Amino acid sequence: VYWFGGDGTVINSTFNRNYADEDGGAIYLRVQNGILKDSNFTGNKAYYNGAVYLNSIEGTVYDCIFINNTATDSAGALGWVKKENGTIAYCKFADNSAPRGGAIFLNNGTEFYIRNSVFENNNASKHGGAIFWDSGNEGRIIGCQFKNNNASEFGGAICWNNTENGYISHSQFDNNKAHEGGAIYFSGSKGTISYSSFTNNTAVSGGAIYNNGTISINSDEFANNNPNDIAGNGKVKYNVGFEIDAVDNEYGKTVKIIVTLTCDAGTVNNGTVSVILNNTTYESNVSNGTATIEIPNLNAGNYDLNITYTGDTTYNDYTKKYSLIISKQDVEITGKARSYVINYGGKYSVTVKGLAGAKVIFRLSNKVIVSAITDANGIASITLTAQMLKAAKKREIESEKARKELVTAISHDIKTPVATIKATCEVMELKHKDPDVQEKVAVIKSKADSVEHLVDNMFKATLDELEELKVTPREESSLIIGDMLNDLRFYGEVVREEEIPQCLIIADKLRLEQVIDNIAGNSFKYAGTPLEVSFSADEENVHVFFSDRGPGVPEDEIAMLTSKFYRGTAASQSGKDGSRFMEKMGGGLEICNREGGGLTVEIVVRKV
8 A cells, every 4th residue: 555645544354475675574664644543464574664664744553463574674563654643552563573672663653542552573783683773752552562572783672762751651671682781771851661571581781670861770680690780881860759657646756757768779868858838948868768847936837847858969859748647635724723812812823734935815794804834844934913913803793693684584585385285275175075185285284384484483593693684675566465465365365445555665575575474474373264354555665465354462462572582482483584574664563452352463665
């Protein structure tokens, strides 16, 4: 086949024993983009490029087999020139021969890849038993196998001549032979050989590699290469690896970052390891494969570091990220309980065991008041002033008061849903005669009574402990009183003789509701009669009257019902809490026995 111009593709073809006087015994392909795929080439011959001559800018040779092809000058199987972005992948080259490049001759290529291919028993009477790579840039050989390839002069498997940025990785070289470089002959700059193995390769010099350029060796394995692994007049630089550990990484200590270096060439004995932290460089010389960087005075926390090794002409520089954790230091603080006269104050000291120069923060009644630094003996001392002690006492009183007010508010909020549960139980007792239902309703009602009793006790006890409950009057509509009266239906029967006059009033809605709930609750509990509610109004106030037909209250107790600390008979609890609240809202509360029997409670609510 002679193909010139355009793009050329050859797929699923077989070429056996073809011959050309010059280029390409089977195929001459000079195109823009050449593709060879799933094809076999056996026993083809030419002066150049025994099976295929490929001259293209881009191209791919994929899953092809080249066996026993020969060339008089170069490229026993495949010759490729003027290439960019070329790829040879998943191919097999066996028993091919030529003076240069027993299997492949590559010339003047850029960004060329040979991947996952096998080269066996190829032979060159001069250079490159399998591959002769002449000139070019960015060539890569990845995941290939080279076995029993031979060259009389340079590179039993590969001769890489005058190239730049050549890269070989994850490849195997076994039993290859040459005069120099049993497996590889390298002449160029910036070559890298990584994660590859070299076993039983043989040469007069450089059993595995003969280097006349500059190469880096990284994590490669060498075994039984004769007479040595690497020889030549070039420069070999080895990559290093890190194992990093940290000790004394606790606040208050000087942390030690221990770096252990690994390298194919053996123990690393020169260079430095360094890290930059908080604009400061910390470094350590490498000796016997290790370096220890010491960093003092780090606060507790996480630090993302870049640990850098800087080598000489033998080792490449290397940087690795490391997360350093400085833990908080466990400390033991001791101090004695002391009493102070609030108007005078005094000195107070604590001891932080074994820790000098540490900052100790002192809190009094949950507020930071001052800090101090421990001395050489770990002692931190402060002066408590009279002002500090008075402020702390005030905060303590306010905190306790806030706690009690919260208990009071929660207790009040629980009372209405409990009353709802009890009222629902009473309805179910009337509607459902099933004994099983009656029994369950009785249990629910009993438990609701228990909750009501507990909440009531907690509510009253907390109110009594408070010297003063917060009352915040604001403008409200008088209709809120009607809404509160509607909620009383859960306690019992409420009879309204008229609607409340509509106007703006001054009231704390929460406290007013507490007053009305207490009046109604006690009336239903102790009087057991319907609660009659009536209203009147004058220019300044709205008057709300709550009346029942219960036993009333002894006359000698009425005057004391609104006393804050007086505990009278059962019904007397309505007055003493409500009177305080109503007075703080600018109104009042009055209690009197009702003519004909019963009790009347009047609350006075101030108009806007």
